[in-house]
Amino acid sequence: MGKSLRGVQLTMEAFHYFPSSVYLVQKPEFLEVVNGVSEEALSKITHDVHEIYPMHNTDNYVGDPRLEGFCTYLWQSGWDILQSQGYDMTNVSVMVDAVWTQEHHKHSLMEQHVHGFGTQLVGFYFLETPENCSRAMFHDPRGGKVQINLPEADMSVATPASNTINFAPEPGMMLISNAWLPHSFGRHGSDQPIKFVHFNLSVRYNQTCAAPAAEVI
Numbered sequence: 703m704g705k706s707l708r709g710v711q712l713t714m715e716a717f718h719y720f721p722s723s724v725y726l727v728q729k730p731e732f733l734e735v736v737n738g739v740s741e742e743a744l745s746k747i748t749h750d751v752h753e754i755y756p757m758h759n760t761d762n763y764v765g766d767p768r769l770e771g772f773c774t775y776l777w778q779s780g781w782d783i784l785q786s787q788g789y790d791m792t793n794v795s796v797m798v799d800a801v802w803t804q805e806h807h808k809h810s811l812m813e814q815h816v817h818g819f820g821t822q823l824v825g826f827y828f829l830e831t832p833e834n835c836s837r838a839m840f841h842d843p844r845g846g847k848v849q850i851n852l853p854e855a856d857m858s859v860a861t862p863a864s865n866t867i868n869f870a871p872e873p874g875m876m877l878i879s880n881a882w883l884p885h886s887f888g889r890h891g892s893d894q895p896i897k898f899v900h901f902n903l904s905v906r907y908n909q910t911c912a913a914p915a916a917e918v919i
C-alpha cells in the first residue's frame with residue numbers, strides 16, 4: 703500500500719477473499735500434434751472470411767484420438783485447479799467437453815463473455831501468434847466494483863483496482879480460468895491470423911452405486 707497524503711503508512715493487515723485466478727503454463731510439447739489436428743479442422747471450413755466478423759471457428763474435435771495426451775493434461779490440470787481452490791473433488795471427474803480452434807484475421811476480436819451450460823473451467827492453447835496479435839483479456843466479474851470503480855493510478859500494473867488484465871500470447875502457452883470469469887480478445891493487428899484452441903471443462907460426480915431399476919407394473 704502507498705503512503706497517504708498525510709504520509710502515514712497503512713498499517714492494517716489486508717485479507718484478500720473471492721479471488722479471480724488465471725493459470726498459465728508453457729506446454730510446447732503439444733504444439734505439433736494439436737497443430738496437426740487443428741489445421742485439418744480448419745481445412746474443412748470452405749467459406750470465405752466474413753467481412754464484419756473476420757474469424758473462423760472449427761467444429762469441436764475433442765474426440766480425436768491423437769489428442770489423448772493433450773486432453774488428459776487438460777482434465778488432470780482442471781481437477782488440480784478446482785481442488786487447489788478448495789472444492790471437494792472426492793468422487794468428482796473433470797470432463798473435457800469441447801476443444802476447437804479459433805482463427806482470427808486482421809481486425810477480428812472476441813467479445814467479452816462467460817461460459818455456461820455446466821462448464822466449470824475454460825482455457826486457451828496458443829498455436830500461432832504473429833506480431834501485433836490479439837491479447838487475451840480477463841475482466842473483473844464483480845458488477846458492483848465495476849460500477850463504482852475509481853481511476854487507476856497506473857493501468858499498466860495489475861492491482862486490486864484493475865478492471866481488466868491481459869496476457870500477450872505465444873505459441874505453446876496455455877491459460878485456464880474459471881468459466882465464470884469474463885474473457886475476451888483485443889483486435890488482431892497482423893496480416894497473419896492468430897490461431898488458438900479454446901476448450902471447455904466440466905465436472906461429473908462419479909456414481910458410487912447403481913440406481914435400482916424402475917419397477918414396471
Ligand SMILES: [Fe+2]
Pocket residue numbers: 815816817824885900
Ligand atoms: Fe470463451
